[in-house]
Amino acid sequence: MGREITANEGDFNRQSYWRLIKYAKPYWGRLLVGIIAGIVVGGSLLISLLMIPKMVMMVDNPAAEARTAAYGTVDRMADAVAAHPEWTAAEKRDALARIVNPKLDSSDPKLDKLIEQINDSIETYNLPAAVDGKSINITWPVDFSVPLCEEDGRISWQIFALYAAGFVIAWIFKNLATYINRYYTRWVGAKVVADMRNRIFDTLLRQSLSFYGQMDVGHLISRCSNDTQAIENSISNVIADLTRCPVEILACAAAIVIASVQNNNYVLPLILFVGMPLVVLPVLLLSRHIRKAYKSSFAKIAEVTSRMHEVFTGIIVVKAYNTEEAESAKFHFVNRRYFKYIIKALRQQLLMQPLMEVVSVAATLVFLMYSYNQGFSLTELTALLAPALLSYEPIKNLSKVFPYISRSMAAADRYFNLVDTDTSLPEAANPVELTEFHDAIRFSDVYFSYGDHRILNGISFEIKRGQVVAVVGETGSGKTTIANLIARFYDVEAGSVTIDGIDVRRYSMQSLRRRIGIVTQDAILFNDTIADNIAYGCPSATRDQIVEAAKQANAHNFIVSGSHREGYDTEVGEKGFKLSGGEKQRVAIARAILKNPPILILDEATSALDTVTERLVQEALNKVMTNRTVFAIAHRLSTIQNADLILVLRKGEIAEAGTHAELIARDGLYKKLHDTQFKGA
16 A cells, blocks of 8 residues: 555664654754753753862861860960960960860962962963962952951861852853753654654645545544644653753763863762663663553554544434444443553653662662762762752753653554555656546546555546536445546556546646545535635635535525524534535535636436425526536436436446436336336326
């Protein structure tokens, strides 16, 4: 049934990845902004993580605490230095402090390190400042000094506030970049899926009628809605997390490595890089099973949608035969089967997060035990533990990416399988435009089959321009098939159908169908206004033209009679349920009149109508048939007695042909059909 992927499933799955990515190509600019924002998130996070231990260091100052304790002791020993009246109080205090704690003579290494880092920053970035002793002199925009430490040796609050402000600024950049990353990547994801939905709809419109004869409409609706919805939900989350979370994790890992190097500790980076693959490995193993489970669940939800579509479109039959309970039981069975498949997929998907959490918690405990054993200070512990804790969220989000990818790929496999299906009738390489109809439509030894079932068996006839040719016969004899071949909804199996001597397969599809109008037994209306249904296929039609077509179709009176309050702007509802059968038929006839085709195909439009309505519809048909070439499928022989030629079909062959009078006189199959219908009349 057309062109489909023939590679093995593994190859097809890999194609799905790359084909999804290609859909994002037109929006690479927005995607690039999102990716850059993700990188900024990682950079801001790294800066923040590097600032945290410095701020902790300012608070956690053992040397300052020791100095304060020594000062208290010295104050209590002040009287002991009374023998040295030449000392000032400060000299006496410092002297005794040095006696109690000799370490006070040494400088604070953390303060020295801070001064060194500030000097490096001033030189690197050519800042308008200079370190003078234990203060910073700012020369622009105004001259002022900021102390580096308090009298008791602690880092000054101004310096701490400066670091805190820098941390807040870095965090603002991180969250702003996170917003930009999520917005642009999710915009791209939503737009990609919108494009995919457009493409699958366009693909389905191009399929032949044979495709729709073999496919369930509910399954097609499910593929257009449920499958693409699954892809949209997945991609919107995947792109954002996939472009941001790895950078955040790398930033945390870099912060740990930097802190480890500064503390001459290389065991923790080793634990980190050994533990990461252990976290990812179970995710990769489970993702294959999740993809298969979701693929099965999508097939089952299609059955659910199909069942709902079938029952709701045939609800009148369900009500008439009192089968609500039976239909309910069938739906419950199908829905229960879908539930089992979705729970199976969900069970495997939900297993990923706790599995990763167990591995992450275990790795953190190993880290803490090692840190405890090594006797790390609070500052050193913060420098290592803060990035480890902050990496948990992106790792958790990244763990969700794999189930999302598996789910979207399962839906994408089904999507591309349908997109790659092509049952459309081939257009000629250099098609002929059918601009006018001059001569005749000819069937020459035409054969046609639906699958293995032969419908037409070598029929030949001619419809001359301006003639009305009718066809009658039992159900399944091939009446509708002939009409479908004229409009080229199907191609002949053998023989030819020509218009003005040119095979219909050589005409461009649009020009051919532009010259053909069709009025079916089941008038098909769309959930739109009466006016728009009449103008369907003629979007440039004016309201005056629409009204004139309605008048010729005997539809104008019922439209403006008041029974439909909004007149031509009345919404007809699903399949035109707000209109009666006769009203729908007359709207369909008005549509054909407005199109004004030279060739008209009528599938008996009066067979299901009451006598009064039938008369109105038949009058409208007589008007639309005037000066046109008509092929009429007849169920009521009374409607075709004035036809120029009547074909009687039996088992795909023309059993009889002639006018009404000729066929009656022949006393054959047509005469029997006539007598059956008019018996007792």
